Amino acid sequence: MNNDLLYQIALTLIPNIGAVQSKILVDYFGNAENIFKAKIKELSAVEGIGEIRARYIKTFNQFQLAEEEIKFAEEQQIQCLFLTDEHYPKRLLHCYDAPTILYYKGNANLNSEKIVSIIGTRNNTDYGKQITEDIIEELMPYNVLIVSGLAFGIDATAHKIALQKELSTIGVLAHGLDTMYPPQHKSLSKEMLLNGGLLTEFRQNTKPDKFNFPQRNRIVAGMADATIIVETASKGGSMITAELAYNYNRDVFAVPGKIYDTKSSGCLSLIQQNKAVLLAKPSQLIEEMGWLQKKKQPKKQRELFIELSPDEKMIIDIVKQNEATSIDEIYLKSALSSSTVAAAILNLELQNVLISLPGKMYKLRD
Numbered sequence: 001m002n003n004d005l006l007y008q009i010a011l012t013l014i015p016n017i018g019a020v021q022s023k024i025l026v027d028y029f030g031n032a033e034n035i036f037k038a039k040i041k042e043l044s045a046v047e048g049i050g051e052i053r054a055r056y057i058k059t060f061n062q063f064q065l066a067e068e069e070i071k072f073a074e075e076q077q078i079q080c081l082f083l084t085d086e087h088y089p090k091r092l093l094h095c096y097d098a099p100t101i102l103y104y105k106g107n108a109n110l111n112s113e114k115i116v117s118i119i120g121t122r123n124n125t126d127y128g129k130q131i132t133e134d135i136i137e138e139l140m141p142y143n144v145l146i147v148s149g150l151a152f153g154i155d156a157t158a159h160k161i162a163l164q165k166e167l168s169t170i171g172v173l174a175h176g177l178d179t180m181y182p183p184q185h186k187s188l189s190k191e192m193l194l195n196g197g198l199l200t201e202f203r204q205n206t207k208p209d210k211f212n213f214p215q216r217n218r219i220v221a222g223m224a225d226a227t228i229i230v231e232t233a234s235k236g237g238s239m240i241t242a243e244l245a246y247n248y249n250r251d252v253f254a255v256p257g258k259i260y261d262t263k264s265s266g267c268l269s270l271i272q273q274n275k276a277v278l279l280a281k282p283s284q285l286i287e288e289m290g291w292l293q294k295k296k297q298p299k300k301q302r303e304l305f306i307e308l309s310p311d312e313k314m315i316i317d318i319v320k321q322n323e324a325t326s327i328d329e330i331y332l333k334s335a336l337s338s339s340t341v342a343a344a345i346l347n348l349e350l351q352n353v354l355i356s357l358p359g360k361m362y363k364l365r366d
């Protein structure tokens with residue numbers, strides 16, 4: 001039995017300890033086992049925890065559930081990705097409510113260089129389907145990982161077209177990996193396992209209850225560089241995902257439609273509120289994301305620091321000064337905004353220049 005994994009899964013089972021509190025605790029204690037072995041006074045003193053949550057941690061005795069989950073994961077060849085796992089989606093780590101653990105089955109790289117989420121209504125029009133196909137066609141030469149929620153409509157269309165175009169695609173689920181919702185997508189999900197995968201933060205036997213979907217949506221928004229809303233009404237899951245992406249400082253694009261078409265009302269509202277860029281043509285996405293000059297370029301050696309911005313170079317110089325450097329020291333010495341630092345650090349991690357350590361510390365990769 002993997003003791004590290006046992007404590008990591010157990011952390012997600014403690015009442016009143018959600019993703020935000022778990023992230024705080026892991027940053028403070030370094031790993032899940034240390035959290036369970038800490039004294040109640042130590043736990044209580046952590047900001048955002050307090051005595052009540054500390055007691056929930058110290059009285060937790062449901063480790064059998066964690067053992068059952070490990071057994072299920074081993075049988076089903078599921079990867080359990082904890083916050084500190086090297087394969088955990090690094091873009092999510094910059095979200096304050098990053099999932100504590102993710103259950104993943106598939107072969108796609110969750111830290112692909114370019115990731116785009118494509119979402120929309122369950123009742124799409126032919127226009128929405130065509131636009132989705134045109135967008136993915138435009139993304140083909142750039143080897144973009146396509147993410148969506150495996151729902152009816154635009155989500156399923158995005159997954160299917162990605163597979164047709166031989167692009168990897170990830171379906172983020174609002175339930176455990178022992179089931180499939182909607183059941184009509186069982187065949188599609190099996191195809192995705194061959195070129196992409198299925199991802200969820202929910203354990204086995206978790207049903208697709210309605211309150212799970214907003215949680216699912218934050219993964220769709222947080223693990224991508226950009227979120228594209230093709231068609232949506234003014235309320236619904238796609239609008240929640242768009243709002244999350246906007247609050248995570250991700251690029252958000254909305255496809256315009258007829259002003260009296262309810263299936264485009266959400267997109268038009270996002271554009272009107274300046275929460276999304278109006279996507280006038282698929283090629284605009286490549287230009288806006290700055291990917292145009294990087295098309296089919298050969299990889300360059302990391303040590304040459306090719307294509308790094310002045311902000312990224314400044315952060316490298318700061319981190320070089322110590323064995324490990326805290327995020328607070330980077331903020332202080334760089335005088336950059338928190339969003340600028342977060343974006344720069346993410347890019348450095350993706351280029352294997354910087355390594356994230358427990359306690360919000362960073363060091364240069366050897």
